[in-house]
Amino acid sequence: MRTSPPNIRSIGRGSTAVTAAALALALTACGGGSGGGNASSGSKVDPSAVKAALDQPAEITFWTWVPNIAKTVDLFEKKYPNIKVDVVNVGESKDQYTKLTGALKAGKGAPDVAQIEYSALPQFALTESLVNLADYGAAGLKDAFAPSAWSQVNVAGGIYGVPQDTGPMAMFYRKDIFQKLGAAPPKTWEEFTAIAKRIHDADPSVFMTFADPSDSGSASSMIADLGGKPFAVDGTDVKVDLKGDAGTKAYADLFGQLIKDKLVDGNASFTSDWFQSITAGKYAVWMTGAWAPAVLDKYLPGGKGQWGVAPMPGGVSAENGGSAVAVTTQARNKEASVAFSEWLNSDPEAVKSLNAEVGLFPATKAILDDPAFRSAELPYFPGEKPNEVFADMSKAVRPGFQYLPYQVYADSIFKDTVGQAIQHAGDLNAALAAWQDRLKTYGKEQGFTVK
Amino acid sequence: MSVDASTRIPEARSRPRKAIRPLSRRPRRRAKSTALTVAMGLMLVYTLIPLVWLFISATKSNRTLFDSPGLWFGDGFHLFSNIHDVLTYDDGIYLRWFGNTLLYSVVGAGGAALIATMGGYALAKFDFVGRRFLSALVLGAISIPATAIAVPTYLLFTDMGIVNTPWAVLLPSLASPFGLYLMQVYARDAVPDAMLEAARIDGAGELRIFFTIALRPLVPGFVTVLLFTLVATWNNYFLPLIVLNDPDLFPLTVGLHQWNTMAQGGGGAGTPTLPLVLTGSLLAILPLIAAFLFLQRFWQSGLTAGGVKQ
Numbered sequence: 001m002r003t004s005p006p007n008i009r010s011i012g013r014g015s016t017a018v019t020a021a022a023l024a025l026a027l028t029a030c031g032g033g034s035g036g037g038n039a040s041s042g043s044k045v046d047p048s049a050v051k052a053a054l055d056q057p058a059e060i061t062f063w064t065w066v067p068n069i070a071k072t073v074d075l076f077e078k079k080y081p082n083i084k085v086d087v088v089n090v091g092e093s094k095d096q097y098t099k100l101t102g103a104l105k106a107g108k109g110a111p112d113v114a115q116i117e118y119s120a121l122p123q124f125a126l127t128e129s130l131v132n133l134a135d136y137g138a139a140g141l142k143d144a145f146a147p148s149a150w151s152q153v154n155v156a157g158g159i160y161g162v163p164q165d166t167g168p169m170a171m172f173y174r175k176d177i178f179q180k181l182g183a184a185p186p187k188t189w190e191e192f193t194a195i196a197k198r199i200h201d202a203d204p205s206v207f208m209t210f211a212d213p214s215d216s217g218s219a220s221s222m223i224a225d226l227g228g229k230p231f232a233v234d235g236t237d238v239k240v241d242l243k244g245d246a247g248t249k250a251y252a253d254l255f256g257q258l259i260k261d262k263l264v265d266g267n268a269s270f271t272s273d274w275f276q277s278i279t280a281g282k283y284a285v286w287m288t289g290a291w292a293p294a295v296l297d298k299y300l301p302g303g304k305g306q307w308g309v310a311p312m313p314g315g316v317s318a319e320n321g322g323s324a325v326a327v328t329t330q331a332r333n334k335e336a337s338v339a340f341s342e343w344l345n346s347d348p349e350a351v352k353s354l355n356a357e358v359g360l361f362p363a364t365k366a367i368l369d370d371p372a373f374r375s376a377e378l379p380y381f382p383g384e385k386p387n388e389v390f391a392d393m394s395k396a397v398r399p400g401f402q403y404l405p406y407q408v409y410a411d412s413i414f415k416d417t418v419g420q421a422i423q424h425a426g427d428l429n430a431a432l433a434a435w436q437d438r439l440k441t442y443g444k445e446q447g448f449t450v451k
Numbered sequence: 452m453s454v455d456a457s458t459r460i461p462e463a464r465s466r467p468r469k470a471i472r473p474l475s476r477r478p479r480r481r482a483k484s485t486a487l488t489v490a491m492g493l494m495l496v497y498t499l500i501p502l503v504w505l506f507i508s509a510t511k512s513n514r515t516l517f518d519s520p521g522l523w524f525g526d527g528f529h530l531f532s533n534i535h536d537v538l539t540y541d542d543g544i545y546l547r548w549f550g551n552t553l554l555y556s557v558v559g560a561g562g563a564a565l566i567a568t569m570g571g572y573a574l575a576k577f578d579f580v581g582r583r584f585l586s587a588l589v590l591g592a593i594s595i596p597a598t599a600i601a602v603p604t605y606l607l608f609t610d611m612g613i614v615n616t617p618w619a620v621l622l623p624s625l626a627s628p629f630g631l632y633l634m635q636v637y638a639r640d641a642v643p644d645a646m647l648e649a650a651r652i653d654g655a656g657e658l659r660i661f662f663t664i665a666l667r668p669l670v671p672g673f674v675t676v677l678l679f680t681l682v683a684t685w686n687n688y689f690l691p692l693i694v695l696n697d698p699d700l701f702p703l704t705v706g707l708h709q710w711n712t713m714a715q716g717g718g719g720a721g722t723p724t725l726p727l728v729l730t731g732s733l734l735a736i737l738p739l740i741a742a743f744l745f746l747q748r749f750w751q752s753g754l755t756a757g758g759v760k761q
Contacts, residue, residue: 063696067713090696091705092712099696106609109696270715275517298723299714301514 045335047137050342053335057082060333060340063100064115065092066360072353076343083336093117097408104129104328112331113341116161117323118152119217119403119411122233124326125160126405131327132158136338144346148397149363153324156233161324162345165360167289168394169221169317170386171310172296177206177284185285185310189254192313196263199284207265209285210277211255213422214268216414217320218288219251224318224401226250231404238405238448242436249429256421256428266423275299287312289320290361290390297380304379309386317393318401322363361390368394406446410439509533509730513723533730540727547699548706552685552735554617555702559624560680567627568673571634572665576647586635592628598689605693619694620702624684630676637672638665674749678742685739703735
């Protein structure tokens with residue numbers, strides 16, 4: 001499931017006034033600091049109390065926008081009948097964050113448990129809106145999760161969520177386009193550029209791929225994939241380095257050139273135009289998170305059998321999208337909320353259901369290493385073993401990429417800066433510098449020490 | 452409508468006859484009106500294309516949505532099965548949203564129009580201390596976009612404990628500074644002072660005067676404000692987005708947006724929601740079109756009523 005990027009886009013399409021007000025709300029909550037009130041850091045809770053809470057009567061409100069997740073929650077309620085879980089979809093991603101920050105700032109109205117994307121987790125963790133699960137013994141779950149997933153909930157010096165799904169990037173490619181050229185999917189970025197030229201020469205209406213001018217998430221993932229670490233957070237010290245960071249520059253040089261040479265098309269994904277383009281075979285590859293099969297299956301049913309899955313060029317990957325499940329400081333019954341979050345995302349029965357019934361790409365080793373999972377044939381990809389590629393890519397995720405503690409804001413201004421260069425084939429390096437300037441200014445305004 | 456047309460056309464015809472103009476000027480006149488017609492035609496096409504696109508898209512199945520041209524039909528006519536899907540998805544939540552929108556806009560717009568009419572009448576016809584200040588305040592309020600005060604509104608409502616209740620949407624909808632201003636200007640001319648004086652001399656109370664005498668000439672203005680506020684509340688998006696958390700309270704705008712983001716997010720397994728968004732949007736605009744067709748006769752007379760000085 002794609003959970004990171006679309007939110008930004010959807011709000012970005014609205015009027016600027018709306019965006020500004022939404023941000024103002026988020027900002028107010030940030031400025032409020034101790035948002036939800038009593039932060040829990042410091043007070044350790046006996047892990048056995050968490051376990052015991054499962055058998056006590058409790059009510060949990062769970063905000064999530066994952067469709068069909070009620071199926072997995074039903075399993076929980078069946079197993080622990082004393083606990084009632086109310087699953088509420090208040091909106092996706094950004095919409096939910098606006099409500100969540102509002103409720104946290106107001107001191108009431110927040111859910112007990114909430115789905116939060118990895119990119120937004122630092123923001124909520126730093127405003128002390130979330131329970132540090134380390135105080136509830138969550139560190140013991142470390143070995144259950146893929147390192148790339150676990151590292152993303154380890155933010156702000158604590159554990160602020162239980163990984164639910166991940167999106168290691170892989171390269172989806174149109175088999176017919178590559179076959180016509182007699183080419184194999186590129187294994188390196190040099191091959192990538194060379195094949196891009198051949199594809200475009202053979203048919204100028206076909207592009208190697210597209211770059212999304214409104215989606216900060218996919219650009220960040222490409223930067224991470226190429227070794228970039230433009231952001232670093234240590235307490236309230238923030239580093240923004242989109243100008244000098246080597247990996248970021250590698251991204252800008254590579255994609256800047258590809259866009260300039262018209263080998264990569266600037267097109268916002270998930271728009272009507274994009275769906276039309278990808279259906280018509282305008283793009284030879286789509287580099288994206290392992291949640292993409294659900295999108296292809298649902299909205300491009302005619303493309304069944306057309307697509308193959310290959311590792312990312314260069315053999316390393318990055319996370320694109322994915323969410324954690326976090327417990328808010330307003331949770332009425334923290335022990336039960338923690339226990340529920342842990343069960344939902346690490347119990348063998350639950351994670352199987354999340355994958356098979358809900359369609360999420362797993363974050364747990366138990367599934368990622370399961371031979372049955374790896375060799376499973378997905379109906380959309382006859383003759384392929386996509387899960388094997390995804391699971392390998394999950395292991396090949398470059399460690400250490402961090403998000404800003406105000407990533408939601410950063411994402412929202414992406415299209416005004418970097419997005420412009422992508423759309424109009426401008427200077428990507430200069431655009432990244434412009435993004436950096438605005439991020440530094442904003443960070444200082446928010447009270448961070450920005451370097 | 453028909454009465455309007457029959458009275459207007461002879462008038463229009465008689466004009467060239469009355470003023471005989473040099474021959475050389477005639478073609479220019481005609482060219483001018485052709486240009487105007489063409490311009491209006493273009494405007495018409497411009498406004499209709501999105502609606503045509505929406506209608507055509509609503510007839511497509513998920514499979515043909517993107518492999519057929521946007522402005523022409525795909526394989527088969529799936530409008531009715533799409534409508535069925537919209538009405539049954541997620542236990543028929545769409546109907547619930549539809550009812551919510553209906554409630555918010557009927558109560559909100561009706562209430563706003565009534566309050567604006569009463570307030571505008573009061574500002575126009577009563578002389579009291581602070582009247583000019585209040586007028587200025589209303590004028591100033593028009594210039595503040597609703598989105599700018601959304602956040603303070605939210606925090607205020609939290610203190611009042613009405614976040615996530617219908618009141619959080621209804622209360623702000625009841626205030627329409629623009630409507631109030633419009634009614635103030637309108638009432639000044641539409642309700643003759645002599646009529647009010649006569650009523651007062653006959654011993655009628657102020658409330659009775661308003662409801663039985665003043666309201667009648669104010670109806671065109673009232674309907675105008677009603678139409679404006681109806682459109683505003685029917686399309687109200689940002690306020691309910693931030694003050695409502697319970698999907699059962701969502702209006703159509705927020706609900707459809709949720710379906711749309713679900714589609715954009717891939718959304719794991721399950722029903723593709725994009726065709727639902729399209730067909731749901733089509734259904735959502737029908738009541739507004741009906742309201743306009745029904746109320747436009749009032750609106751037309753309302754727009755011209757202030758044009759003649761008595």
